Amino acid sequence: MFNVYFFQPNTTMKKTVGQLQQNFKLSDLKVLFERLFPSPPNGKLEDYRFIVNGIDLNIQNESEFNKNKHLIINGSTLYPLQRCVGGSDVDMVTLKNIVRNELPSEVGKILKVMAQCAAHGETTLCVALCCYKYCAGCFIRSFEASKFKLECLGCKKAINYMEFFKSPDFIQTLDCLDQISTLPKHIDYQVCSCGSPMVNETMYAKQQCMQCKRIFCFFCNNEWLDGQMKNEKYTCRKDCSYEIMTTQDSVPLAANPSLQVPNKRVCPNCFKDGGYGNCCKYNQCPNCEHWFCYMCLKSQTECSKTSNYSTKCTDVVKQTYDTFPRLIKL
Structure with missing residues (x-):
């Protein structure tokens, strides 16, 4: 037997532990889940998608499930996501606050040595982090x-x-924060305003939360407005997030005005958008600090092997809805 953790359905803040046999089957996972989270109010196992280490377990197909079963x-920790089958970010504030609140006492448990703090230069009790030593506060x-x-x-x-x-x-809280932080970059992942995480299986904009019954646009997370929004794939057509991110204008490259570059880009590393820095074609993402080319989207290191900051490396690579990763593979 071994322990597995489930985030409770419709919340990313509370976890429940259960046990599985080493040679468990999909049916065993179903029995465990429905014992820990009875229906109602939680719904059946089939009402959810399950994510572990950022991978979809695909519980609708046992042979596909078995391919990734070794990850459990x-x-x-398994993340149940509501299945959206009709035609933003996870709220990580609470998890981060837990880490912040516990951090001083956790640092207090680490062995310290008398050394010069790498941050402020004074000699005091410090923790050693690889090549440098820091006082607790720094x-x-x-x-x-x-x-x-x-x-x-x-x-x-x-x-x-x-x-x-x-x-x-x-340590487990930090690991969970790492795993959760990778989910929002997926275009088919969203969190309702009630806190329920979900996955979109059809990619149509109009969806309803199974928990609070709210009808909303899956992609911009705004309340659904009949007559003003359109139920299309990837967008509601009313200032919708992914449509805005993939819509760009061309501006002259400041370092070479004969070339045109997009006025904004989606970072190929973290998938957040940012604006052109009005200098050369290499720009740094304001979110993850990744340097990349605004023309070919390769990293600065890779692009600069065959080009430089002011010359054309390729035609401008277009960014579309397919630019964003998905939890559920097509």
Whole structure:
């Protein structure tokens, strides 16, 4: 037997633990889920999609489920998402607040040495993070500024939470925050204003939340307005988010006005949009700080192997709704 965790249906803030046999089947997962979350009010297993490590488990097809079943191991967390079968971001504020509130006490559990703090230069008790040492206050501020990522400022090595923090529960909270933070970049993922996460199986705009019965546009998350919105794939046609992100104008490249570049782009790394910086064709994403070319969308490092900051590398690559990743593969 091993432990698996479920975020409770229609919330991303509470978890429930259950147990599965090592050689479990899809039917065992169904029995466990419906025992932990009786219907009503939660609905049946078939009313949800399940995500683990960012991968769709596809419980509607047992052979497909078996291909990814190996991802469910001891300590795994499963995310039930409402299935939207009619024709924004997860609310991570609470999870981040949990981390912020627990962080000072967790840092207090880490072994400290007398050293010069890399941030303010004074000699005091410090925690060692790879090449550098920080006092507790400076580490906490740095960790929050890095969006709770452990990375050495010297060698840029990514550090596993388990190598640094001591409490298993705190480490699991950080791991869950990492996993949840990858979901909003998917075009078929949304969270209703009531807090219920869901996945869109048809990609039509007009959807209804199974939990609160609210009718809304799946893509911009606004209340549905009959007569003003259109039930189309990917957009409601009323200042809708993904339509705005994939609609661009051309402007002269400041470093070479004979070339035209889009006035804004969706970052190919984090899929947030940003505006042209009015300089060369290489721009840095304001969200994830990824540098990429506004013409070919390759990273600056890759593009600069055959081109430079002011010359044409290729025709401008168009961004469409297919630019965005999906939880459910077509």
